[in-house]
Amino acid sequence: MSTANSFIVDELLLDNFPAGVVVHDANSAVLTANVMAERLLGLSAQHMMGLKVDDVTWQFVQPDGSPMAPADFPAARALHGSCKISDLVLGVDTAGLGGIRWLLCSAYPVFNGAAVLTSVVVCFTDCSDLIRAQKALSDSEQRLQLVLRGSNDGCWDWDLANQRIYYSPRWWAMLGYEPGELTSGPALWEQLLHADDRQRVQHFLGAALAGAVDDYAIEFSLLHREGHYVPVQSRGFIQRGPGGTAIRVAGTNTDITERKQFERQLLTTAEHDHLTGLPNRRYLSRELATRLAAARAAATHGAVLLLDLDDFKLINDTEGHSFGDLLLQEVAARLRASMGAVDFVGRLGGDEFVVILAPTASTLAQCSAEAERHCQQLRLALCRPYRLAGSEHTVTPSIGCALFDASTAAADLVFKQADIALYAAKGAGRNTVRFFDPAMQHAIDARARLQGELHDAIARAELEIYYQPQFDVMERLIGAEALLRWNHTVRGVVTPGAFIAVAEMSDLIIRIGDWVLRDASARLATWARDPALSGLTLSVNVSARHLHEDDFVARTLAILRQAGADPHRLAMELTESLLATDAEETIAKMRQLRECGVNFSIDDFGTGFSSLRYIHRFPLKHLKIDQSFVAACNADPNAAAIVEIVIALANKLGLGHVAEGVETPEQLAFLKSLGCTGFQGYLLGRPMPAAQFEALARAQYACTV
Incomplete structure (x- = not known):
């Protein structure tokens, strides 16, 4: 059944129900029909699927034998009037099967939590014997x-x-x-x-x-x-x-x-989670609306707690979905045991649970204190070890809390605020509690606006690549790093730090990544025809989401081919954290691209958590020394030691190395004294538009010929 329609039925129960049952969606199309319905209507369920009430297939007659208009069909009347239709007698022309079969029908409209009609259930039994008996x-x-x-x-x-x-x-x-x-x-x-x-x-x-x-x-x-x-x-x-x-x-x-x-079971199935038996989102929405009405009537305060389990996906992936289901059932049981008689517990789906605290507090401060007490009580209950499938496991919850009172407009708003608070709890390190603050909403609204503007920026070609020069130990130009800039119509030139994180929250980062690769490839193809530029390499940053796309390798090679660029002149910069995520998949993709000539370097090396046992397996060309170590290398012996270790490690592995963020002559001299052979930073060249960079390259080339 469609996920757009929250009405769910047990097909086995439906097919053993002694009456015919046909379920229509809000547009009157048939969603399902049981075995008895096939028998009584003389149509197969497959034939009935998708038929609307005005389809010519339906041929019903009134008790007096006259044709019944489609508008008078039980489903049509229930849909049009949004009300129950009971005990309507109609006849079905079963030509060749005994003439008219008389059915006694009832139609029941089903509404979602927002009181919107989502489907109609039509139940009917064969009353032909009774009709014939009455007439005789x-x-x-x-x-x-x-x-x-x-x-x-x-x-x-x-x-x-x-x-x-x-x-x-x-x-x-x-x-x-x-x-x-x-x-x-x-x-x-x-x-x-x-x-x-x-x-x-x-x-x-x-x-x-x-x-x-x-x-x-x-x-x-x-x-x-x-x-x-x-x-x-x-x-x-x-x-x-x-x-x-x-x-x-x-x-x-x-x-x-x-x-x-059966009707009660249908309703229960539609409004309860089949795994835990807890009320589902539809039931929760209706219950919260009732609690909001109570808060308005009594001028009291209540709270909604939204919980999810930290790293539940990892547990599911490592232990299996059956184990995950057992864990969810145990969590549901603990939540039930922890709540008072007037509180309400439900499951939204996945590992997300909801607790609605009854609006009994007379003040906001009292409600907040009660909610905090409940949150800590739930944390303690859910953090106790779980003995499941013969082993012991520990799981922690993150909890977002939103308060409501007489002024709260709607249930959906409270759920949204609790979800925002939960997101904040996750961001704060997990296994913690956060209450909704309007500032959170403002931040989300601002992020949403920025995301919309960034979407438009791609369409309006407001993105531009700047090029920061890279030099060798003789301070000769050897390449550049492609750095994205956004030419915002109001804010001016915006650097990646202000928008890349927002892009990574959606598929925008994929579109931006492809755009950068296309632009860089086209630039390399142009440089190949200019002696002053043909020997330069161009580095681009690749995000984790981009790299983990299934067709990343094929798409990258297609872009290079279409542009006519030499893959050997393209370098991809990856972060240590990216390499630590699904290392085997990452290594496989890097090797495929490396075999075609594409180079790789680790960006900001030394700031992440990559394992040395993996480093030698990645097909790398360079390590890039993070600018935080470069900035402190003259004054901090520890930073200097780290730079020296990175250079020595690169040399041992046969890799090149580039120091980022070189801003003073003293830093440059010190790095050279340690044996560093590649440099990038404001001292040598700031990020610049393509025309300016190419002019720099041509000027240096002119001095060498």
Whole structure:
């Protein structure tokens, strides 16, 4: 079933349900139909899938035999009126299978947490026997008695003129009595009628008898001998005398306990998580809306806690999904045990859980303190070791909390604020609690605006590559690093530090990465035709998301081919943290590109956490010494020692090395004294537009020829 429709059913249960069931979506298209529906309608489920109510396949007739208009179909009426349609009788033309089959139909609209109608469930049973029996009543009382005697329904016959009523043995048995055990009479069924049904049923029956209809059906509950109520569907036929006055009513009561249980199970399935049994998002949204209404009515405060499990994906990947499911079930059990009777626990999906604290606090400060206490209580409960599948595991939660009061507009807003707070808790190191602060929302809004502007910037060609020169030990130009700049219409030239992190939160980083590769490749192809530039290399930075794209290698080689660039002149700079993520996949992709000539270097070497046992396996060409060590190398012996170690390591591995951030002559001299052979920094050349860089290269070339 579509994820857009939150209505979920157990197909096995559906196919064993004794009535036909067809589910339509909000546009009236059929989503599913059970085996009984196929049998009763004479159509296969495959044939019915996707059919709308106005499809010519549906050919229904009214009880009088006239064609039924599509607008009068049960599903259409429920969709149009957003209301339940009960006990509608219609006929199905089953040509070749016995003529008209009569069905008794009910349609139930299903709404999501925002009170939007998402689907309609149509249930129907074959009432052909009853219709035929009713029509034949005046011709053959004996035939009717035979039909009723063989039925499981409880039959009754009410002589209105003499106020005498007959209840069949099955009618009595349905309620746990022996025939005649109670005083028979028209008042008996009213005495047994559930108090909640009495006024409705009396009004319905009075209208039916006074009207012009000949048959009817209604549902109500009757008291069983053992004290519980039995839900029944009562179907009756009204015999009228001259002038249309009702003189006799006969019918049956059908025990619909199983159907009611199935309907309740359908509702439970639609609103509960199948794994943990907790309420799902739909139920949670409705419950929170109820709590918000209570807070408004009483001028009180409540809270929503959004929890997720730190590194749950890693647990799923390493231990398997079955283990992950066991863990989620245990977490759900601990959450239930930790909450008060008036609090509410649910699961949004994945490893995200929600706790709604009842709005009982009279002040914001009291609510905040209570929420903090609950958060710490939950952390302690969830951090206790889990004994699962024969081993012990420890899991920590991150919790985001949002408070609500009489001024809170909607449930979705509270969930959104709790989600923002959860994101902040994750960013703060995990296994912690964060409360929503409006400043968080402002930061997210600002990030969203920047992301939108960056999206437009790509389309408007506002991005530009600047080139920072790189030099050898003789201070000869040997290449450049491509550094991205954004020519913002309002902010001017924006450096990558202000927008790359935002781009990495979405697929924008992939688009930007491809654009940089295309521009760099085109530049290399142009340089190849100029003697002053043909010997230079060009380095580009590659993000983790870009590198881990499945087709990164093929796409990169295609870009180089299309531009006509020499792969040997292109160098990709990767961070240590990127190399530490899925090392085997990274090594495989690097080797494929290296075999085609592309070079690689580790950017900001020494600041990450790469393992030396991996370094020799990466097909590297250079190590780039981080500028933080370069800046301190003259004054800090530790920084100088690290620079010396990096240079020695590169030499041992046969790699080149480039010092970044060289800004003073003293730094340059010191680096040279340590044996450094490559340099990049403001002392030698700031990042500059392509034309300026190419002019620099041509000027230096002119001095050498």
